[in-house]
Amino acid sequence: MHQNAVEQPSLHSNQLTLKELILKLKKGFYLLKSQFLMLMIVTTLGVTIGFLYAFSVKEKYVASTTFVLDESVSGRSSLGQYAGLASMAGVDLSGGTGGLFKEDNLLELYKSRSIIQKVLFSTFPEQKNQLIIDRYIQAYKLRGKWSENPSLQTLKFNKSDLNNPNRLKDSVVTTIINDINNNCLSVTKPDQKTDLIQVKVTSTDERFSNCFNNELVNIVSDFYIQTKTKKATQNLVILQHQTDSIRRILNGAITNVAATFDTNPNANPARQILRVPAQKKQIDVQANTALLTELIKNLELAKISLRKETPLIVVVDSPVYPLEKKHTSKLFFGLIGGMLFAFIASLMLLVTHIIKSSLSE
Numbered sequence: 001m002h003q004n005a006v007e008q009p010s011l012h013s014n015q016l017t018l019k020e021l022i023l024k025l026k027k028g029f030y031l032l033k034s035q036f037l038m039l040m041i042v043t044t045l046g047v048t049i050g051f052l053y054a055f056s057v058k059e060k061y062v063a064s065t066t067f068v069l070d071e072s073v074s075g076r077s078s079l080g081q082y083a084g085l086a087s088m089a090g091v092d093l094s095g096g097t098g099g100l101f102k103e104d105n106l107l108e109l110y111k112s113r114s115i116i117q118k119v120l121f122s123t124f125p126e127q128k129n130q131l132i133i134d135r136y137i138q139a140y141k142l143r144g145k146w147s148e149n150p151s152l153q154t155l156k157f158n159k160s161d162l163n164n165p166n167r168l169k170d171s172v173v174t175t176i177i178n179d180i181n182n183n184c185l186s187v188t189k190p191d192q193k194t195d196l197i198q199v200k201v202t203s204t205d206e207r208f209s210n211c212f213n214n215e216l217v218n219i220v221s222d223f224y225i226q227t228k229t230k231k232a233t234q235n236l237v238i239l240q241h242q243t244d245s246i247r248r249i250l251n252g253a254i255t256n257v258a259a260t261f262d263t264n265p266n267a268n269p270a271r272q273i274l275r276v277p278a279q280k281k282q283i284d285v286q287a288n289t290a291l292l293t294e295l296i297k298n299l300e301l302a303k304i305s306l307r308k309e310t311p312l313i314v315v316v317d318s319p320v321y322p323l324e325k326k327h328t329s330k331l332f333f334g335l336i337g338g339m340l341f342a343f344i345a346s347l348m349l350l351v352t353h354i355i356k357s358s359l360s361e
Contacts, residue, residue, distance in 0.1 A: 050337025139205035
């Protein structure tokens with residue numbers, strides 16, 4: 001009994017009552033109040049550092065292009081009745097690339113290494129002897145950051161580098177492409193209910209943002225159209241070649257018929273054998289004429305198919321000077337800096353007070 005009575009107070013002594021918690025919070029409040037001046041100085045310092053940081057951040061320029069793809073394939077079913085005729089000539093009028101360029105694939109295409117690399121090695125339009133990658137290096141002052149590496153200091157890029165791999169240059173290009181994908185380039189659908197696609201390029205160089213955006217949209221559009229129409233274009237080339245070949249053969253056959261009649265203009269009606277050569281050549285003319293007629297029909301259908309397979313890219317908005325500026329909010333960073341410094345200072349005061357109180361006890 002006596003032992004239990006002794007242990008009971010020790011259990012209560014380890015418990016923090018609501019009253020004690022309130023008293024501790026009260027002490028903490030009075031402690032912070034007593035250090036109000038110091039906290040104000042620290043807060044002011046945080047606000048100042050936040051403002052200075054915001055001032056040090058360069059303004060960024062945003063180049064934005066909004067476009068929509070019209071891939072209407074209405075009327076393709078009307079080609080079905082002629083597909084059999086075209087297939088006899090070894091031509092497929094179905095065309096198309098299936099799901100190769102679904103919406104998500106197209107968005108990722110803009111961020112692919114091959115596409116961005118082509119853009120970087122394109123000529124900077126406002127300075128013909130400069131590549132876009134050179135403009136990027138100039139805008140972000142990479143030469144200065146490479147001062148400790150002599151091989152990078154003398155590095156020069158040429159258009160031929162696209163087809164001539166170089167370990168050092170490729171590593172630099174990879175770093176630049178990753179930075180562009182992570183910090184500069186944004187390809188999104190502003191509204192999921194529409195088919196609009198928006199390409200944004202953000203950088204500290206206004207001309208670079210505008211040039212990179214325009215070149216990227218042009219290169220992707222050309223690649224997209226060429227790939228979408230590749231099959232239909234091949235079909236058209238095959239049909240055109242076959243049509244031209246049959247036309248030459250037909251012209252030759254017509255000439256041979258005329259030459260045969262000229263050789264024997266007054267053939268004896270009683271001798272039918274004299275008419276055989278001319279009749280054979282006339283049969284060749286008739287056969288080639290029928291074949292040419294069908295080929296011309298299929299050729300025109302192939303042209304229609306190519307037009308229908310060619311997607312229409314409609315640019316709704318394109319970047320114009322002056323570009324939109326992306327400002328760093330000085331007020332926001334000032335408030336964040338002040339609150340952060342005030343919180344850290346308050347936390348340090350409270351922790352120091354708790355440690356001293358524990359040691360004194």
